Amino acid sequence: MKPATFDYVVPRTVAEAVGALGDTERTAQVIAGGQSLILEMHLERVQPELVVDINRIPELDGMSVEGDELRVGALVRHAAFESPDAVPGPLGTLLAQAVVNIAHPPIRSRGTMVGSYGWAHPASEWCAVGTALDATVELAGPEGVRSVAAGDYFLGPFLTARRPQELITAVRLPLLGENTGASFIEHRRTHFCFAQAAVGTTLTVDDGVISDVRIGLVNSADRPVRARAAEHALRGAELGSLPSGPRVPDDHPFARAGRIAAEQDAAPLPEPFADVDYKRRIIAVLVARTLREAAKDQRARRAAREGDQR
Ligand SMILES: Cc1cc2nc3c(=O)[nH]c(=O)nc-3n(C[C@H](O)[C@H](O)[C@H](O)COP(=O)(O)OP(=O)(O)OC[C@H]3O[C@@H](n4cnc5c(N)ncnc54)[C@H](O)[C@@H]3O)c2cc1C
Known part of the structure; x- marks a missing residue:
């Protein structure tokens, strides 16, 4: 048409x-x-x-590190995040692992992270990552500029706190510290489909104890979800040994957190090829796996740092 x-x-x-x-x-x-x-x-x-x-507005282009945040302007394309070195530290890893799941290269070379916030599709990778990390959305309107936390910004499918007269100028994401590891894993029917479910996780470990954990769920409700109940179950726990095989055993704390995320945090909607029960099973598995991978990433970063100091 x-x-x-x-x-x-x-x-x-x-x-x-x-x-x-x-x-x-x-x-x-x-x-x-x-x-x-x-x-x-x-x-x-x-x-x-x-x-x-808005493509001829130079002030909307480019990303920059400002204090402890990454500020992503409204014209920064998805493809800008494909290299983990484009953004410092574990945040660069998380964004690079997430972005390859968005459509395919021609779409990633035109589409923008901020456009995903404008559209607010429940299966958007960027929106769930931003919600988990407490991103901030910058909105310019007739009365000036205001900032809205991602957790207050997404109100439902394709529904946000943006007023019709407002332009999103940027999204700000917190940079992640050196004791943090990150992982993003997605499940979908074919390579070019939107996610049936996906999970982005960061894990911060200090002296062997999980001091912070963030879990973002993609397409697991009518809007992006931060899995707070699952995070709560892990915060303050000893990290301990990591599961070595491909499967996270059912009695491992990461598997328990996965089940909490699937049952308490997620509110999945049925789709033609994924009913609610199927989605909850995927979410539980992906949460457990991203926690394991984030923990591995955190340990690898620490080992690399210690190697550098020798
Ligand atoms: C085949 C296909 C597969 C796709 N797969 C995925 C996927 O797996 N994951 C995913 O997340 N996305 C996917 N997308 C969508 C794609 O990522 C888009 O690029 C993204 O949703 C929007 O970015 P955009 O810059 O193209 O926005 P546009 O299409 O230009 O705009 C989208 C909406 O946001 C609003 N908007 C955009 N920028 C602003 C702004 N600065 N201020 C206020 N409002 C604004 C627009 O008015 C519009 O309503 C897919 C798209 C296609 C065609």
Whole structure:
């Protein structure tokens, strides 16, 4: 199908873009990478009267480390995160492991992390990672700039706290310290499908004790989920020995945390090829595996540091 007709503007500054979005006479949509919006317009599920193209606004491009945060501008493409060295420390590992699950290279070269926050698909890898890490969403509107925590930003499928006149200028993610390991694992039917479920995990270990753990669940509810009950079960526990085989034994604390995440934190919705019970089983397995991989990553980083000091 062809999209319905619409007006099109190309602002050069954030202020001009916010001015265009503030036009109350017409329903407006921002276009960044266009990898979700154009499809939705062709399917006539979204019919904006005005499309605001932000691709000519230099101040929205680029990512930078600011204090202990990574600030990702609204024009940074998914592909920018494919190398684990693009972002310092374990956060770079987590983002690089997550991004390869997003569609395929042509889409990753156009689509943006911030666009994923604009779209708010429950199966978005970026939205779950940001929710687990307490990311902050920067919104510029007619009254100025405000920041919203990711946990308050996602309100449901394709539903967010963004007001129609607001432009997302950036997403800010906390950098992860050197005692942290990270892992992201996804399960889906074919390589190009959205996730049936996926999990991003970070694990911080101080003197053998799990001092912090973050678990983000993808497509495990009507919005991104931070698995707080599972995190609570692990925080303060001794890390101990790690399971060596491919399977995490049922009586290992990581497997128990997986079951807690699946039963208490997740609220999965059924899909044609994955009913609720199946999804809960996947979530339990993926949580346990990402915890094991994050712990391995944390130990490998520590060993590398100690090797450097010799
Ligand atoms: C075949 C296919 C497979 C895909 N697989 C995946 C997948 O596995 N995982 C995944 O997460 N995504 C997937 N996507 C979606 C893709 O990642 C998109 O790139 C992403 O959802 C949105 O980024 P975008 O920059 O293209 O946004 P656009 O399509 O330009 O915009 C999407 C929405 O966000 C709004 N928006 C964008 N930027 C802003 C902003 N700065 N301020 C306010 N609103 C804004 C737009 O108005 C629009 O409503 C897939 C897409 C396709 C076509």
